[in-house]
Amino acid sequence: MSGFVVWFTGLSGAGKSTLAAMLSAELRARSVHVEVLDGDEVRTNLSKGLGFSKEDRDTNIRRIGYVAKLIARSGACAMTAAISPYKAIRDEQRAQNPRFVEVYCSCPIPVLAERDAKGLYKKALAGEIKNFTGIDDPYEAPENPEVVVYTDKETKEEGLAKILAKLEELGYVPRRGAAVAVSGAAAAGAAAAGARGLIAPHGGELVNRWAEGAEKASLAERAKGLPVIALDERTESDVEMIAIGAFSPLRGFMNSKDYLRVVREMRLENGLPWSMPITLAVSEQAAEGLRVGSEAALRARDGRIVAVIELSDKWRPNKELEAQEVFRTTETKHPGVAYLMGTGPVYVGGEIRVLERPVESPFPAYDRGPAVTRAYFAEKGWRRIVGFQTRNPIHRAHEFITKTALEICDGLMIHPLVGATKSDDIPADVRMRCYxxxxxxxxxxxxVLLSIYPAAMRYAGPREAIFHALARKNYGCSHFIVGRDHAGVGSYYGTYDAQEIFNAFSPGELGITTLNFENAFYSTVVGAMATAKTAPGDASTQVNLSGTKVRELLQRGELPPPEFSRPEVARILIEAMRKSS
Structure with missing residues (x-):
C-alpha cells in the first residue's frame, strides 16, 4: 500500500497523543507500518533549541512535515501529534503530502482546564504564563479537516472509530481481516517480522541503556565529578530493568508529564498505555544540588557508581494523589504506600546510561533479559508464548492454570519475581528450588522456560497486573496469565479487579493477550483440578486451603493434601521453615 500522513491537531490536552497511540496500535494490528512523530518528543530531539515564537513554531512544524513526507514516501503511515496552531503552515504540509488526513481534536478550554493536572491553563488564564496557545496566543482551528473528534463529548473509542472509518473510506488502510498487499521495503520488513514471529516490544523498540566500550569509559570518568543520587533496593532494580529493556519504551526515570498522565490516566504523555509510575525520589538536600539540564551519578547501596542520569525534570509530586490513584488507598499499612511515603519529597526525571549492574544476579543460570528470551523463543520456533508471573511457590492450582494456558500456546515462561518483596514473602532461593x-x-x-524477573514488587494489584503484562510483552510473550487477586495485598482490591482493569483499553492497544482464570481447586466431584466454571458442587467438594492453613501444616512438618500441593514442593518448604525457625 502507498504511504500516507495522519496529522493530529488541537489544543494542548485535547487528546491528540492518546488517539494517535490508539490508532497506531490498531493500524499495526492490520499490518500497516506506522511511525509516530509526537510533538514533545520532536521538540526534545529534532527541534531542540527552538522557542515558541511564530517563526520557531513554523520551523518546528516544517521539520515534522518533512520527516512525515519521507516516512510516507517509503510506504508507511506517518502520524503526527503536535498542536500545530497555524492554518497556513498546516496547509503547507498538506500541499507537500498528497495522501494527507487532518484530524482535528476539538475540546473547549474550560474542559481542558479541568483536565489539566499541572494547572497550566488556569495559570495562563490568570496571566501567569504568557504566549500560551489558545489563551493569549492564537490557535486557528481547521476549516475542512477530514475528521473532527469532539473529545469533550465522544469517547476515545468513538473517536478512533471515526478516524478508522475515514481511512478505510479513502482506501488508505485495509478493513479488519482484509488481505494486505505489500511490496519493496515494506514486504521485506513484513517478511522479517514474520520470520521472527514474535510480538513487538511495547512502543515498537526494545530499549538498551547499557553504556559500552569507549562511551562507558568516558562516562565513568565524567561521573567522578558529578553530584550523586543514592539508589535504594527498588530503584537499583528499576535501573537494571530500564537498562535491559524490560521497561521499554522507558529510557530512564519518568519526567513530570509522563508521571502525571500515568497517575491520572494510565498512559504516557505520548498516549501509550502504561500503568505504573517509574520515578526517582531524592531528599530536599540532594535536590538543591541537582540542576535540570545537567547530569548526576547514580550510586548503588554498596557505594559503586552504576549509572548516569541526564536530568530533564525536577518537581514535587502529590504523593497522596499518587497513592490513591495507583494503590487505591493512602493507608501506610499498604506496603506500596509505605514505601512511597518513605521516599524523598522531590522527584527527578531523565534518561539514564548504565555502567554496570546495580546488584549481582542471585540466580545467574536463570538470568535472561528480554533480548535473550526473545532469541530463545525464536530459536525454539515459538510464536505464542504465555508468561506466568509469580512470587509464591507453584501449587496444584497454579500448575493447573499454567498447563491449561500452555494448551493454546507453543511455550510457557515461568517468570518468578526475585526483586524486593515483603519480609513475610517466601524467600526467592526457596521458591526457585520449588520451581x-x-x-x-x-x-x-x-x-517450559524458567527465567527470573529481577523487578521489585509494588503490590499495586490491578495496575501492577497491566505493568506485569507489558513487561512480559517486552520479554517476547504474546499471552499473559492473570489469576485471582494478581499482585494484591490484604483486602485492598477485589478478587478479579486485576482482570477487569484491562477493559480500560481498547483491543490491540496493549498488544498482549491476557488469559483470565478463576480460582482453581481440586474437585472431588470430577476427580481433577477445575474451577467453578468446569466443576459442579460447592465448597465442600473443593480442596482449597487458605494460605494460613498451609503455613500451619508446613510449620508442623505435615504435608498438605496432594490435591493441593505436590509433595516434592511441600518438602522443600518444610525444610526451609525448619532452617529459619
Missing part, C-alpha cells in the same frame, strides 16, 4: 523440582517432574521440559 526447579516441579518443572523437572511435572512439566514437559521442552515447552
Amino acid at each position: 526447579e523440582e516441579l518443572i523437572a517432574k511435572y512439566y514437559v521440559k521442552d515447552r
Whole structure:
C-alpha cells in the first residue's frame, strides 16, 4: 500500500497523543507500518533549541512535515501529534503530502482546564504564563479537516472509530481481516517480522541503556565529578530493568508529564498505555544540588557508581494523589504506600546510561533479559508464548492454570519475581528450588522456560497486573496469565479487579493477550483440578486451603493434601521453615 500522513491537531490536552497511540496500535494490528512523530518528543530531539515564537513554531512544524513526507514516501503511515496552531503552515504540509488526513481534536478550554493536572491553563488564564496557545496566543482551528473528534463529548473509542472509518473510506488502510498487499521495503520488513514471529516490544523498540566500550569509559570518568543520587533496593532494580529493556519504551526515570498522565490516566504523555509510575525520589538536600539540564551519578547501596542520569525534570509530586490513584488507598499499612511515603519529597526525571549492574544476579543460570528470551523463543520456533508471573511457590492450582494456558500456546515462561518483596514473602532461593523440582517432574521440559524477573514488587494489584503484562510483552510473550487477586495485598482490591482493569483499553492497544482464570481447586466431584466454571458442587467438594492453613501444616512438618500441593514442593518448604525457625 502507498504511504500516507495522519496529522493530529488541537489544543494542548485535547487528546491528540492518546488517539494517535490508539490508532497506531490498531493500524499495526492490520499490518500497516506506522511511525509516530509526537510533538514533545520532536521538540526534545529534532527541534531542540527552538522557542515558541511564530517563526520557531513554523520551523518546528516544517521539520515534522518533512520527516512525515519521507516516512510516507517509503510506504508507511506517518502520524503526527503536535498542536500545530497555524492554518497556513498546516496547509503547507498538506500541499507537500498528497495522501494527507487532518484530524482535528476539538475540546473547549474550560474542559481542558479541568483536565489539566499541572494547572497550566488556569495559570495562563490568570496571566501567569504568557504566549500560551489558545489563551493569549492564537490557535486557528481547521476549516475542512477530514475528521473532527469532539473529545469533550465522544469517547476515545468513538473517536478512533471515526478516524478508522475515514481511512478505510479513502482506501488508505485495509478493513479488519482484509488481505494486505505489500511490496519493496515494506514486504521485506513484513517478511522479517514474520520470520521472527514474535510480538513487538511495547512502543515498537526494545530499549538498551547499557553504556559500552569507549562511551562507558568516558562516562565513568565524567561521573567522578558529578553530584550523586543514592539508589535504594527498588530503584537499583528499576535501573537494571530500564537498562535491559524490560521497561521499554522507558529510557530512564519518568519526567513530570509522563508521571502525571500515568497517575491520572494510565498512559504516557505520548498516549501509550502504561500503568505504573517509574520515578526517582531524592531528599530536599540532594535536590538543591541537582540542576535540570545537567547530569548526576547514580550510586548503588554498596557505594559503586552504576549509572548516569541526564536530568530533564525536577518537581514535587502529590504523593497522596499518587497513592490513591495507583494503590487505591493512602493507608501506610499498604506496603506500596509505605514505601512511597518513605521516599524523598522531590522527584527527578531523565534518561539514564548504565555502567554496570546495580546488584549481582542471585540466580545467574536463570538470568535472561528480554533480548535473550526473545532469541530463545525464536530459536525454539515459538510464536505464542504465555508468561506466568509469580512470587509464591507453584501449587496444584497454579500448575493447573499454567498447563491449561500452555494448551493454546507453543511455550510457557515461568517468570518468578526475585526483586524486593515483603519480609513475610517466601524467600526467592526457596521458591526457585520449588520451581526447579516441579518443572523437572511435572512439566514437559521442552515447552517450559524458567527465567527470573529481577523487578521489585509494588503490590499495586490491578495496575501492577497491566505493568506485569507489558513487561512480559517486552520479554517476547504474546499471552499473559492473570489469576485471582494478581499482585494484591490484604483486602485492598477485589478478587478479579486485576482482570477487569484491562477493559480500560481498547483491543490491540496493549498488544498482549491476557488469559483470565478463576480460582482453581481440586474437585472431588470430577476427580481433577477445575474451577467453578468446569466443576459442579460447592465448597465442600473443593480442596482449597487458605494460605494460613498451609503455613500451619508446613510449620508442623505435615504435608498438605496432594490435591493441593505436590509433595516434592511441600518438602522443600518444610525444610526451609525448619532452617529459619
